[in-house]
Amino acid sequence: MNKRGFASDNNAGVHPEIMKVLQEVNGGHTIAYGNDPYTASAVKKIKGVFGDDVEAFFVFIGTAANVLGLDALTKPFHSIICAETSHIHEDECGAPERWTGCKLLAVEAPDGKLTIEGIEKYMYGIGFEHHSQPRVISITQSTEMGTVYSTDQIREIADYAHAHDMYLHMDGARISNAAAFLGVGFREFTRDAGVDVLSFGGTKNGLMYGEAVLFFNPELAVDFKYLRKQGMQLASKMRFIAAQFERFLDEDIWLTNATHANRMAEMLVEEVLKIEKVQITQRVESNAVFAILPKEIIPVLQKEYFFYIWSESTGEVRWMCSYDTTEEDVKNFSSLIRSIVS
Template identity: 45%
Template sequence: MLIDAMYPKSFASDNHAGVHPDILEAMTTANQGDAPAYGDDTWTAAFAEKVKEVFGPEAEGFAVLNGAGANMVGLALTLARRYDAVICADSAHIATHEAGAAERLLGVKLMTVPTEAGKLRPSDIESRLGGLGNPHESQPAVVSISQVTELGTCYSPDEMAALAETAHAAGLRLHVDGARLANAAAHLGCDLKTITADAGVDVFSFGGTKNGALAAEAVVVLDPSLSGAVPFLRRQSLQLASKMRFISAQLTALLTDDLWHRNARHANQMATRLADGLADIPGVTLAHPVQSNAVFATLPHAVTETLRRRYLFHYWDETAGTVRWMTAFDTTPEHVDDFLDDLRKAAATHL
């Protein structure tokens, strides 16, 4: 379905938003003259230094093109053997929305675990460790979690630290799909380092595209023993951009003067405004806690279909009538209030 003038604002994904003006300005600045390719430029060097400033002196940042690519490079770093496996939630993006990339490209088995609200617990990790040392079974090598989860929920720093401790005690590493890491930190009221380096994470992706960037993601390595392989894996995974300066400039802009936080906090606030506005609408209930810029709601199909004639959004579970509404850095209070008004009208018509 194409977005055109009939859709006043998309609530389908924060990927649908445009580019933040500060990021466009950073790209314009990087567009002055020539520069060496493949990351041998001053903008990429500046990004590497900014990563150390934000995440700690041992952190190594590598710009990539997209989130799935960031996950594949990050996971590849942690998988040393052909029989390794990844423990993840059954709702994890790597298991549900990356077209089997992990299995096809990495040849890895995903050991999925049913979860509540998309969050793994230490006991979930332990439940998949029974085959360690058994030559008849794939061997868990890494735990992968999403922060924010696919259900819009967030791991607290203590929850992440507990997962890291459990993983490390079993000889596993902890990988984080951080496509919306900024939204998690904004919700938790902490900096990015608190839920990565300080929590015991080994490698993670830092998402920019969902937070105001054009096409900019990063793999950040916190375990120094892993970083040397990134340049080779990034190239092999087709994630090494020729004009890297334009990606690096975006990521540096996000990490400068807390732009990442301002964008994510605003998106989260708009989701909270939307969720709060549902309270007086009959037949509409929240399906999951609102802890980021995602609102999951369950409502009658007739109401949903009426609303979808004007707004772009998707079913999450069509059988149950659950939909997902996403807000972004450029969602305004007026966008939310207009959406709620139309939802009230649709509910009044069909209920």
């Protein structure tokens, strides 16, 4: 069996219950491209969580969810304000810029969170034809730095966006971890807080693949079916994404998985903080742990457990816990760090 590590929640396999569902829906023929009962049923369940008028579209990957969701909100002369650390800015190979034509305006955000003060630095040149026009604020929940916006912080940004004729987009690749941390349902800090479009993630929390783009204002979704097809994300065998989501939305999957991953991150911090020379650099509010270690031990540790160096300049590394991380994994990993450091 593959050894579990702390490189990414994407490195985990598929949750057994999700695998079971994939088997269950595998029999026989059903209409392709989302015109099947599994997709209808999953969309109904999403509506049950977020409200009847939500428009939901399944796609394959998170980058596509972000890019196509942003595309639906913009024209190429617009700009998108996001955190410097955001996935759309750092880790999507320029796909948002290429696809939407928009300029990304990256705000310095050491803890991954946008603030009104940071956003305001880019709010100039409005109505001036030489300047790209800010149209969307994009936030990530939980952030790329493992921190979580409170519902009030999201509402404040949403109110600001709407007061300036802009939209609020949320990259929810790890939305379950944020909900588990906040102790509330998905709706409270998304739709009810003023988010307009959400990339609703599942892959990092136990799905094989699949994300959903949710529109909380149906008017914004009018052309999305065309954007999705043109964006090469209309799955012919849609039933397999839909069925995963339907099962995922049960609390014994999304909440149990995310709560567990978050708890493993807490435990990892407790363990590594006992080790001299290990510094934790971010608040641990989800399933990510950021640390600074003596530089020379990183390659030694990576031989046993692959993980990513987040910042070459500071030596900051990122460790992610997953739904299947065990207490033993945490203990073994921290013992190894202890033995290498001392």
